[in-house]
Every structure is written in structure tokens, then in C-alpha cells.
Amino acid sequence: MERSELVELLSTEGLRLLDSLPPYETEKDVLRMVSDLRKQGHSPGLVAAVLTQAKLRRKAVGKFGDFASRMLFTEAGLEQATRLAVAARHAGRFRAAGLRRVADLGCGIGGDALALAALELEVTAVEADEVTAAIAAFNLAPFPTATVEHRRAEDVDLRDIDGVFLDPARRTAGHTQTERLTDPDDYTPSLGFAYELATGRSVGLKLGPGFDRDLIPSTAEAQWVSVDGQVVELGLWFGALARPDIHRAALVVRGDAGHELVAEADSDDEETGPLGEYLYEPDGAVIRARLIGDLARRIDGRMLADGIAYITADEPVETPFAAGFRVLETLPFAERDLRRALRDRGIGTLEIKKRGVDIDPAALRKRLALSGDRAATLVLTRVAGRHTALLAERL
Structure with missing residues (x-):
């Protein structure tokens, strides 16, 4: 625009x-x-x-619900905006920590600032891009505790601010057709600026879920967040915003409900064991947070194979942290034999999941030439070091 x-x-x-x-x-x-x-x-x-x-x-609407009908957007701003369900949880951290005056540096179209203002916190929303700042001002106009400043994050006076939230621009400048930046030093503001600010301050930093874990400071609480099965962000929390003795967290949001696994550090994987009747695929946030071992122990399961994020168990367990499957049988892994086995079972609709094997599920599905009126899930992975095809049904 x-x-x-x-x-x-x-x-x-x-x-x-x-x-x-x-x-x-x-x-x-x-x-x-x-x-x-x-x-x-x-x-x-x-x-x-x-x-x-x-x-x-x-x-x-998918991110902001009913609020969307009263907001303005840019294409790039909407793509990078925090979902309201997640922004509300960000804001809740600031309120729980007793931080009343918050600076949202790099506020974009104002999604996180909106959630902060909705909790009646005093918000100074700062945006370097003129058009985006004007849109943020429109979106935040209904909230008397929110103000918007058109300036660089690095130029903001923070002396009267209790806490800071940063969502650095991780794409090239512009309002449409932007490209993702791979070097954190190219973020706006830069990662170095954010980390320096977090020294001695209460800071929340929103990053992409694939952010290099080696760059996460030991002082931060790192929380990976998924919404309805999609990992959407990594939040780094410092100072009063970081919870004591928690350095790894996986927050799984499904609908209006949130569920969380937390730990002091990456968890050790559980021992591997034989294939059981049930298979569990951990949520992406659990995988990113490296809490698969803790989840396996929680559901009385074991790892299916070293280095592969599947858990197997002998009993069905209901958990928000993994998708569960009942293993029906083991099928031939060779493609010709697999095609024949699926045809013999009348399977015409097939969900294909894979870990630890080099296969393109979409291309394989086309080559399998499926026909029939039954539906199933095919899991392609390794069991006891061997490539294995498992026919399963979702719990």
C-alpha cells in the first residue's frame, strides 16, 4: 500500500x-x-x-476473529502479525509480572499492542514504516491507553517503560511480496539490539519457530508455540517475564484452550523399544522445544527409533501434545508391494506421514494410484533400523 x-x-x-x-x-x-x-x-x-x-x-478473521472487521491491514503486516489468541498470552505475561507500561517495538499493524491495551496496560507502540504506523494508529484508536509513534525502535526513550516487547521485522522492507531474511543481524531491529536491551530489562522477543537454537541465550526462557497444529513462533522471555527454572516450554493452543509442557532444559529421549499397538506424533512445538522424551515418559511410551520423533505405546492415551494413531498392521515398504497391499484393502483415501525416510508423500500418493472406499493413514518410518510402512487409523 x-x-x-x-x-x-x-x-x-x-x-x-x-x-x-x-x-x-x-x-x-x-x-x-x-x-x-x-x-x-x-x-x-x-x-x-x-x-x-x-x-x-x-x-x-483466522488471526483476529471479529476484530478483523474493524481493523486495517497491509498484506505483509497481516502475514507477520501475531494471532490474537497468542498475543493475549503475551499480554498476560506482562500483566502477571506487574509491568504496567510496555513498549511494543516494531509493532507492525498493532496485533500485540492491541492485546496489551485490551488488558488496560499502557502501551507505546513503535513502528519505523510510516504507512504501517498509520494503520497501527487506526487499529489502536479505540484504546485510550495505547499510543503509536512513527520512529525506529533504536531511537525510543525507554526510561519510563517497565517492559519491552519486540517483534523484529524478519522480512525485507515493503507491504507486499516481501522475502524472508535469514541473517538475524538483518532483522529490524537487529537481534543484537534486542539481546542488549534484554540485559537487565524485562523483555519479550518474538522470533520464527525455526530460529537457530545455538543463538538462544542461556538466561532466556524459550517457548515454542503452536496453534491448531501449526508451529507459529518462538518466544524468548527475559527478566520478570521469564518464569523461574523454566528454559524450555512448548505451548500448544487448540481453539480457546492452551496446554503446556515445561522443563529446565532439553529433555533426554526415552529409550527405544518395540513397536506397540499405538503410535504418537508429537506436536511440532514439543519437537522444537526438544521435550519429546518428557512427553514419552508422561504417556508411558518409548521412542520408536533413535533420532525419530515418533513415540510408541501399548495403551491409548489422550494428550493435547501429540496426534495418536492405532497401528493396524505392517505393510511391505517396497512401492510395488505397497500399492498392491493398499489396493487389496480397498483404500482410496490415504493420509501419508513420514519421518526418517526420504520420500515425497505427494508424489508417492500419485504413484500409488489409489482406489477404493476406505480411508487410512500410512506411516513411513524406521523401526529397529529398517524402513517400515505402518497402516494406521487416527485415534
């Missing part, structure tokens, strides 16, 4: 027009609305701006 587009969008005419648009589902709906709005005399720039916002609002 260019500055000129934002000016048109934030006009009285632009906001009224945006709020008046009916929802659309197809490209045909968009073409019809463009034609209707142009006939009503609206400029091409304004029409493009409001339709883009209508599309982004619809896309944002």
Missing part, C-alpha cells in the same frame, strides 16, 4: 465505503463490485484500496 492509497482509504468517504461493502467469495464478485463502485463515481485508487482491505479483512 502506498502513502497516497492510505490517505484515500483513511478519508471519511473511504472508511464509509469500506464498511459498506458486502462480503464476497469469488473473483466474479470482485469484478462486479469494481464496476458498481466505478459507476458510483469513486476514483480507481479508492476502489482498489477498499477492495484490497475488504479482502485482507476476510483473510484476517
Whole structure:
């Protein structure tokens, strides 16, 4: 979004027009609305701006729920924004630590600042990009305890601030079609700035879930977060925001509920053992946090093979930290024999999961030429050092 587009969008005419648009589902709906709005005399720039916002609002429902219909976005800002369910948990940390005045440095479109302000904390939201800062100001306007500053994070006076939250930009500059940055020194603000700030301060730092674990300071609490099965972030917490004696945590959010595994350090894997009747695939947050061994012990299970994140057990266990499967039988691993076995069992719908084997599930599914009216899960992995195909059903 260019500055000129934002000016048109934030006009009285632009906001009224945006709020008046009916929802659309197809490209045909968009073409019809463009034609209707142009006939009503609206400029091409304004029409493009409001339709883009209508599309982004619809896309944002997954992250912001009902709030999305009252917010503005950029494409890149929405992609990088924290989901409201996770932002609320960030904000809860600050409130629980007694930190009332919070600086959100690199606030983007204001997702985390919104959650902080909703808990009536005083929030100074700072954003270096002018257009994004203006959008954050619009999104935070309903909250009297929130202010937005258009400036670099490095230039903010923090003397009256109790705690800091940073969500460094991890993509190239721009509002659309940005690219992911791989060097933490290229983040905005940089990782070095964030770590220096965390020395002697209460700081929360949001990073990508694949962040290099070797760069995690020993003083931080590292919490990997998954939402509905997708690992969405790594949070590093310092000072009063870090919980005592916790350095590794896996937070699994499903719907409105959150479940957490915590430990002082990476857990040792449980011993390997024979394949049982049940197989468990740990949630991605548990895997990233390296708490698979703790989970195995919690469900009275054992590792299926060294270095492979599957747990096997003899009894069914309900756990939010893993997907469970009942093993029906072991099938031939050779592709020709596997195709015949699946055909003989009438399996036409197949979920393929794999760990420890070099196979492309999508390409394999196509080659298997499935037909039949039964559904199943195929797990391709190693058992006792051998490539193995397991036919299973989800618990």
C-alpha cells in the first residue's frame, strides 16, 4: 500500500465505503463490485484500496476473529502479525509480572499492542514504516491507553517503560511480496539490539519457530508455540517475564484452550523399544522445544527409533501434545508391494506421514494410484533400523 492509497482509504468517504461493502467469495464478485463502485463515481485508487482491505479483512478473521472487521491491514503486516489468541498470552505475561507500561517495538499493524491495551496496560507502540504506523494508529484508536509513534525502535526513550516487547521485522522492507531474511543481524531491529536491551530489562522477543537454537541465550526462557497444529513462533522471555527454572516450554493452543509442557532444559529421549499397538506424533512445538522424551515418559511410551520423533505405546492415551494413531498392521515398504497391499484393502483415501525416510508423500500418493472406499493413514518410518510402512487409523 502506498502513502497516497492510505490517505484515500483513511478519508471519511473511504472508511464509509469500506464498511459498506458486502462480503464476497469469488473473483466474479470482485469484478462486479469494481464496476458498481466505478459507476458510483469513486476514483480507481479508492476502489482498489477498499477492495484490497475488504479482502485482507476476510483473510484476517483466522488471526483476529471479529476484530478483523474493524481493523486495517497491509498484506505483509497481516502475514507477520501475531494471532490474537497468542498475543493475549503475551499480554498476560506482562500483566502477571506487574509491568504496567510496555513498549511494543516494531509493532507492525498493532496485533500485540492491541492485546496489551485490551488488558488496560499502557502501551507505546513503535513502528519505523510510516504507512504501517498509520494503520497501527487506526487499529489502536479505540484504546485510550495505547499510543503509536512513527520512529525506529533504536531511537525510543525507554526510561519510563517497565517492559519491552519486540517483534523484529524478519522480512525485507515493503507491504507486499516481501522475502524472508535469514541473517538475524538483518532483522529490524537487529537481534543484537534486542539481546542488549534484554540485559537487565524485562523483555519479550518474538522470533520464527525455526530460529537457530545455538543463538538462544542461556538466561532466556524459550517457548515454542503452536496453534491448531501449526508451529507459529518462538518466544524468548527475559527478566520478570521469564518464569523461574523454566528454559524450555512448548505451548500448544487448540481453539480457546492452551496446554503446556515445561522443563529446565532439553529433555533426554526415552529409550527405544518395540513397536506397540499405538503410535504418537508429537506436536511440532514439543519437537522444537526438544521435550519429546518428557512427553514419552508422561504417556508411558518409548521412542520408536533413535533420532525419530515418533513415540510408541501399548495403551491409548489422550494428550493435547501429540496426534495418536492405532497401528493396524505392517505393510511391505517396497512401492510395488505397497500399492498392491493398499489396493487389496480397498483404500482410496490415504493420509501419508513420514519421518526418517526420504520420500515425497505427494508424489508417492500419485504413484500409488489409489482406489477404493476406505480411508487410512500410512506411516513411513524406521523401526529397529529398517524402513517400515505402518497402516494406521487416527485415534
